[in-house]
Amino acid sequence: MGLFSFVRSRSAAQDAAQDASCAALGRSLVAVRLRGAQAPAGCVQVIFSESGQSRRASAGSAKEGEVAYAFHPGPYSVDVTPYAAAPEIGLRTRVLIDAADPRVAQQRFDLYLFSEVAEALALADLQAAVEAAVQEALSQGMLDLPPCTSLDEWNGFRAGLNQLLYTRFGVTVEDCLPVDLGEQTDYAAQLRARAQTTPAAAAPDASAASNASASMPDAPATAEILLDEATPASVHAGAGAAAAVIAAAGATNAAVAATARDDAHALRRLFLELPALSSGFRQVALPPGQALFLAHRSLLQRVALLALDVNTMPALAWSAPDLPSPRAQQERRSGHSILAARELDQAWALLARLQLAANPLQFGAACGTADPEPALAALMDEAERIVANLDHHLAQRRAAAGEHAVEAYAGPEQRREPSL
Numbered sequence: 001m002g003l004f005s006f007v008r009s010r011s012a013a014q015d016a017a018q019d020a021s022c023a024a025l026g027r028s029l030v031a032v033r034l035r036g037a038q039a040p041a042g043c044v045q046v047i048f049s050e051s052g053q054s055r056r057a058s059a060g061s062a063k064e065g066e067v068a069y070a071f072h073p074g075p076y077s078v079d080v081t082p083y084a085a086a087p088e089i090g091l092r093t094r095v096l097i098d099a100a101d102p103r104v105a106q107q108r109f110d111l112y113l114f115s116e117v118a119e120a121l122a123l124a125d126l127q128a129a130v131e132a133a134v135q136e137a138l139s140q141g142m143l144d145l146p147p148c149t150s151l152d153e154w155n156g157f158r159a160g161l162n163q164l165l166y167t168r169f170g171v172t173v174e175d176c177l178p179v180d181l182g183e184q185t186d187y188a189a190q191l192r193a194r195a196q197t198t199p200a201a202a203a204p205d206a207s208a209a210s211n212a213s214a215s216m217p218d219a220p221a222t223a224e225i226l227l228d229e230a231t232p233a234s235v236h237a238g239a240g241a242a243a244a245v246i247a248a249a250g251a252t253n254a255a256v257a258a259t260a261r262d263d264a265h266a267l268r269r270l271f272l273e274l275p276a277l278s279s280g281f282r283q284v285a286l287p288p289g290q291a292l293f294l295a296h297r298s299l300l301q302r303v304a305l306l307a308l309d310v311n312t313m314p315a316l317a318w319s320a321p322d323l324p325s326p327r328a329q330q331e332r333r334s335g336h337s338i339l340a341a342r343e344l345d346q347a348w349a350l351l352a353r354l355q356l357a358a359n360p361l362q363f364g365a366a367c368g369t370a371d372p373e374p375a376l377a378a379l380m381d382e383a384e385r386i387v388a389n390l391d392h393h394l395a396q397r398r399a400a401a402g403e404h405a406v407e408a409y410a411g412p413e414q415r416r417e418p419s420l
Contacts, residue, residue, distance in 0.1 A: 022034075030123055032119070033120065048067045053106065084135055093175070095130070095173055112170055140349065163355060256330070259330055263330075263337045284296075292373070332396070350382055
């Protein structure tokens with residue numbers, strides 16, 4: 001009976017937490033995952049099937065094996081800092097989530113939820129993601145922020161910002177105004193905090209900790225050792241060393257779990273978003289021309305091969321069916337997965353720029369010229385760079401060993417492919 005009462009109290013606590021999250025929608029939360037609850041009034045429910053297909057429903061709950069989210073369309077007001085070196089200059093932006101577009105099979109915001117949001121999307125997290133996307137696009141030249149001495153320049157920036165945020169997150173810019181954030185931003189304090197940041201203290205030897213943890217598989221994560229004053233100093237020293245080894249083993253296990261989690265999150269994003277990105281590139285209506293046609297066809301073929309590469313990516317913890325991957329190799333692989341996901345963000349920004357340049361009306365308003373072909377050619381060159389970086393990081397994620405560690409895994413009789 002005590003077990004049943006514990007289960008009931010736990011279920012009641014989960015229901016209360018779910019109700020609190022649903023009540024915060026439209027204010028501090030943008031979206032939340034539903035676990036048996038109904039979407040609140042004024043919110044939209046998105047249900048994802050096991051295959052990743054989404055449908056929007058005003059009522060009803062998810063079936064077995066399906067995942068449901070509820071989001072409030074907004075609008076939401078976020079302050080975005082376009083340049084990290086000038087935090088006092090901001091853009092007060094109002095964004096909202098539009099109704100479903102019947103021309104597409106899956107809404108971009110739905111894909112963003114399923115790919116990058118685990119439990120809840122807080123407004124602060126959305127603001128940070130939008131700010132990072134704007135800063136990255138400005139640094140990569142995928143978004144132009146001119147001095148805006150005229151209304152045409154400001155409207156051109158507004159068009160580019162709206163296209164970027166809709167392509168990347170599925171949100172629409174309703175309003176955007178420059179704002180002075182100097183009163184709420186202390187840049188000097190930020191610089192002092194950066195200067196005071198020091199590297200973490202060196203941890204104990206990881207190999208010694210792993211060997212000790214392997215010899216004590218049932219050792220607890222934490223240990224409390226009580227010794228009296230009559231205990232010899234050598235015993236005290238041995239107990240301290242054992243506690244340090246156990247703590248180091250726990251830290252090692254936590255680091256390995258974090259590495260696996262980051263790698264899985266990056267590969268999940270690539271698996272879900274690369275097909276949608278390829279579809280977006282395919283739908284860009286380029287002007288006639290042999291050079292642009294060949295570049296566009298090559299881009300589509302390479303993105304399709306990248307999606308196939310992600311679909312057949314080997315496990316993180318294994319270099320071969322009978323050869324576990326060392327921790328250093330797992331960290332290297334996970335690092336390349338994260339870098340590939342960053343290149344994916346740049347590819348979304350490139351798609352937004354391509355869509356803007358392929359539209360004659362929007363391109364003329366944004367760039368002040370009627371000939372988009374030179375800009376499209378430059379964007380195709382940028383696409384080649386991004387795709388090459390994606391190809392490199394995915395190849396390094398697939399490789400069982402790094403470029404300088406191949407000899408450790410290749411035997412003398414093993415056939416080696418020639419390399420430049």
